[in-house]
Amino acid sequence: MDILHDLYFGFSVAAMPINLLYCFIGVLVGTLVGVLPGVGPPAALSLLLPATFHVPPVSAVILLAGIMYGAMYGGSTTSILVNIPGEAASVVTCLDGYQMARKGRAGPALGISAFGSFIAGTGSIFGLIFLAATLANFALRFGPPEYFSLMVLGLSILVYLARGSIVNALIMVCFGLLLGTIGLDQMTGAPRFVYKIITLMDGVGLVQVVIGLFGVSEVFLNVETVLKQEIFETKIKGLLPNLDDWKRSLGPITRGTVIGFFLGVIPGMSVVIPTFVSYTLEKKLSKTPEKFGTGMIEGVAGPESANNAASCGTLVPMLSLGIPTGAATALLLGALMIHGLRPGPLLIKESPEVFWGVVASLYVGNVMLLILNLPLISLWVKVLKVPYYLLFPLILLFCIIGSYVTNNNPYDVVIMTIFGAIGYAMKKLDYEAAPLVLALVLGPMMENALRRSMVLSEGHIGIFFTRPISAFFLIAGLLILFSPFFLRKKRLRAELRGNE
Amino acid sequence: MKTMKGLAMFLILLSLVACFLQPAPSTAQDYPKGNIQLVVPFAPGGATDIFWRTLGDYLSKNMKTSIAIVNKPGGGGIVGMSTVVNSKPDGYTLCAGNSDTLNITPLFTSDIPFDTINDLTYIAKLAIFPQGMAARTESQFKSVEDIIAFARANPKKLKAGTPGVGTSPYMAARLFNRDARVDITPVAFGGGGEVVPQILGGHVDFAFIAMPPIKAQYDAGKIRCLAFFSKQRHPLYPNIPTAYEKGLKRTIIETGIGLVGPKGLPPAVVTKWEEIAQMTMKDPNVVSAVQKFDYVVDFKPGEVYKKEIAEEFADFKELMGKK
Numbered sequence: 001m002d003i004l005h006d007l008y009f010g011f012s013v014a015a016m017p018i019n020l021l022y023c024f025i026g027v028l029v030g031t032l033v034g035v036l037p038g039v040g041p042p043a044a045l046s047l048l049l050p051a052t053f054h055v056p057p058v059s060a061v062i063l064l065a066g067i068m069y070g071a072m073y074g075g076s077t078t079s080i081l082v083n084i085p086g087e088a089a090s091v092v093t094c095l096d097g098y099q100m101a102r103k104g105r106a107g108p109a110l111g112i113s114a115f116g117s118f119i120a121g122t123g124s125i126f127g128l129i130f131l132a133a134t135l136a137n138f139a140l141r142f143g144p145p146e147y148f149s150l151m152v153l154g155l156s157i158l159v160y161l162a163r164g165s166i167v168n169a170l171i172m173v174c175f176g177l178l179l180g181t182i183g184l185d186q187m188t189g190a191p192r193f194v195y196k197i198i199t200l201m202d203g204v205g206l207v208q209v210v211i212g213l214f215g216v217s218e219v220f221l222n223v224e225t226v227l228k229q230e231i232f233e234t235k236i237k238g239l240l241p242n243l244d245d246w247k248r249s250l251g252p253i254t255r256g257t258v259i260g261f262f263l264g265v266i267p268g269m270s271v272v273i274p275t276f277v278s279y280t281l282e283k284k285l286s287k288t289p290e291k292f293g294t295g296m297i298e299g300v301a302g303p304e305s306a307n308n309a310a311s312c313g314t315l316v317p318m319l320s321l322g323i324p325t326g327a328a329t330a331l332l333l334g335a336l337m338i339h340g341l342r343p344g345p346l347l348i349k350e351s352p353e354v355f356w357g358v359v360a361s362l363y364v365g366n367v368m369l370l371i372l373n374l375p376l377i378s379l380w381v382k383v384l385k386v387p388y389y390l391l392f393p394l395i396l397l398f399c400i401i402g403s404y405v406t407n408n409n410p411y412d413v414v415i416m417t418i419f420g421a422i423g424y425a426m427k428k429l430d431y432e433a434a435p436l437v438l439a440l441v442l443g444p445m446m447e448n449a450l451r452r453s454m455v456l457s458e459g460h461i462g463i464f465f466t467r468p469i470s471a472f473f474l475i476a477g478l479l480i481l482f483s484p485f486f487l488r489k490k491r492l493r494a495e496l497r498g499n500e
Numbered sequence: 501m502k503t504m505k506g507l508a509m510f511l512i513l514l515s516l517v518a519c520f521l522q523p524a525p526s527t528a529q530d531y532p533k534g535n536i537q538l539v540v541p542f543a544p545g546g547a548t549d550i551f552w553r554t555l556g557d558y559l560s561k562n563m564k565t566s567i568a569i570v571n572k573p574g575g576g577g578i579v580g581m582s583t584v585v586n587s588k589p590d591g592y593t594l595c596a597g598n599s600d601t602l603n604i605t606p607l608f609t610s611d612i613p614f615d616t617i618n619d620l621t622y623i624a625k626l627a628i629f630p631q632g633m634a635a636r637t638e639s640q641f642k643s644v645e646d647i648i649a650f651a652r653a654n655p656k657k658l659k660a661g662t663p664g665v666g667t668s669p670y671m672a673a674r675l676f677n678r679d680a681r682v683d684i685t686p687v688a689f690g691g692g693g694e695v696v697p698q699i700l701g702g703h704v705d706f707a708f709i710a711m712p713p714i715k716a717q718y719d720a721g722k723i724r725c726l727a728f729f730s731k732q733r734h735p736l737y738p739n740i741p742t743a744y745e746k747g748l749k750r751t752i753i754e755t756g757i758g759l760v761g762p763k764g765l766p767p768a769v770v771t772k773w774e775e776i777a778q779m780t781m782k783d784p785n786v787v788s789a790v791q792k793f794d795y796v797v798d799f800k801p802g803e804v805y806k807k808e809i810a811e812e813f814a815d816f817k818e819l820m821g822k823k
């Protein structure tokens with residue numbers, strides 16, 4: 001089979017000692033940088049991009065791919081250990097991962113995260129190899145109406161995301177949508193809610209908001225209580241996931257991989273969205289949905305797999321069509337161009353060693369990350385034993401570094417602090433941050449998609465229903481949104497029957 | 501004990517004083533004396549960023565000092581540029597951007613806290629980035645004439661994708677509309693990368709866009725470039741016509757890539773940069789390196805650059821005022 005032959009060729013390129021070295025360096029550096037709060041693949045790639053200039057092309061790509069993956073792995077570490085998302089896509093991991101850490105189960109959380117990511121990565125790479133061309137062409141059928149309907153579907157799943165009061169969650173959604181409007185309007189260039197503050201011209205900044213809402217606020221909260229009690233259970237219950245953990249996680253991992261990969265293929269889809277979808281799906285499928293948010297391993301396994309699969313999915317349009325699908329792939333594309341490589345339909349034909357070398361090294365990188373991360377788990381877990389009064393200044397320091405480093409803009413740190421205060425208030429008043437983050441990501445995308453669709457259709461709203469893919473997503477979204485009404489009747493009837 | 505305390509106080513005082521010491525202002529004759537920081541007001545990996553990073557090594561060698569490229573994205577270039585505007589005019593902090601921020605963004609974004617023409621010292625223009633129009637190969641539009649004919653027969657029916665509003669391709673769309681006397685609706689997306697799938701998927705009829713985002717598809721024969729908006733044909737694509745030669749004499753738009761600095765830069769600094777930039781852009785290695793990204797080398801000294809930008813700005817203001 002031709003593909004197997006190409007794969008073998010790719011592995012022979014990836015397995016060259018010099019390339020293995022580059023892969024290792026990339027993975028290692030990526031992980032270390034990715035552990036910094038808020039520094040995910042895009043930031044890690046932009047920081048380390050200059051270092052790749054004087055390296056031969058294929059090796060440079062392998063190095064960069066390693067950095068991208070490493071940054072993703074590193075991101076989940078801080079989410080689990082200290083409730084600070086290492087990157088926007090790790091927000092969901094904080095919800096249950098941190099709770100597991102507080103119960104002394106940081107090891108299994110980190111472990112299942114590593115394994116889940118590995119399995120998802122392997123699965124997606126196969127998807128990449130066999131489905132790349134088909135998927136890329138399917139992704140082209142997504143015009144503005146399809147994006148809008150997909151976003152409606154995305155927002156509607158918020159109904160299930162809320163842990164506590166749904167009204168509070170909806171208030172957070174509205175707040176998130178409002179925050180999303182801050183900045184220069186993409187369609188007219190007009191400044192909205194900018195108030196002459198230049199930093200706000202590009203919006204509040206997802207990374208800064210996330211670090212503030214989750215990380216900084218958590219530090220504020222803990223500083224209040226730490227003088228009286230321990231934050232973490234000092235007895236660490238095991239370093240690796242046990243059999244029960246594995247049994248519960250296999251389903252989420254598989255579902256997460258599929259969701260992440262297929263959603264990631266859509267150009268412009270943020271990696272954040274598949275993680276939310278996976279979390280909500282697992283919560284819906286679980287027999288004990290109310291326990292989500294207290295340390296359910298499904299809530300870590302699913303989203304982490306989705307995260308990794310989605311990142312791999314974003315490579316599909318980039319490698320097969322030459323289209324950047326997000327910040328990380330745009331950087332990869334730029335780096336490839338500097339080396340004279342131009343991904344696209346011709347890449348496979350003209351430079352097969354690049355394409356297959358990259359694919360093979362993705363796999364090698366995955367393996368390396370697993371081997372690298374597992375022993376590190378015991379090291380990370382020891383971090384939790386550091387007394388909190390020493391730990392929290394360091395955490396704050398890393399938060400500040402993480403917020404600053406994305407744009408080299410000191411005002412981003414101010415934004416992070418403000419949201420730290422807001423997050424503190426929110427936690428005290430029992431408002432959840434996760435719906436806010438989802439709305440902040442989805443809102444701008446949805447608004448722009450809606451407006452572009454209206455321009456394209458010259459004002460006719462039917463465009464959302466006359467196009468099949470769009471109609472499908474829209475109807476699915478509306479059904480999910482209104483399903484509680486139907487289910488309530490069923491539940492009431494069941495209750496009544498039960499009382500008889 | 502008292503002497504220890506006294507000594508400690510003295511040391512603290514000394515270190516406080518040291519914080520406020522500044523190196524003696526270097527005379528422009530010995531410029532550059534240290535690391536120069538080039539602020540690129542766009543995200544890494546983008547077209548402008550790639551240009552400056554490629555050039556960075558050569559400039560550093562010729563300037564005989566280290567050059568650090570720092571990305572400060574945001575606001576279509578305004579965020580990064582404003583930090584340069586507010587920095588000391590000693591020549592060690594310069595803005596390595598493109599002309600969109602200088603004469604297009606101010607048309608759309610009010611409240612910019614500085615005047616892009618008068619609050620900056622224009623140092624040099626290095627290259628141009630030709631803009632063009634492109635359509636799917638399967639589309640019915642095979643040439644500029646096709647588009648104009650269809651547009652004149654069906655006003656407001658054609659939708660053209662553009663990478664954002666405060667950008668050259670968007671202005672190209674407006675200029676085209678004015679010159680060809682047609683009414684094509686521009687649809688703004690979030691960047692060149694977002695426009696390409698829209699072209700391929702047929703969601704927009706065609707697009708105003710530069711070559712690099714579509715290059716991969718162009719080489720594969722999936723996207724056709726209908727024209728460039730320059731006076732002369734692009735040296736790398738001699739078979740693609742220009743709108744100018746088709747009779748659209750005022751549809752010329754070329755994003756300039758140039759260096760600017762804060763107001764009040766010593767003239768010796770500007771002269772030094774002009775000299776080095778001119779020399780660098782003549783180097784055949786540099787020319788071939790930037791041509792890989794479809795830039796066309798075009799050196800212009802600071803004053804000429806400023807005049808070009810100001811004239812274009814006046815034309816754009818008139819264009820926007822009409823619509």
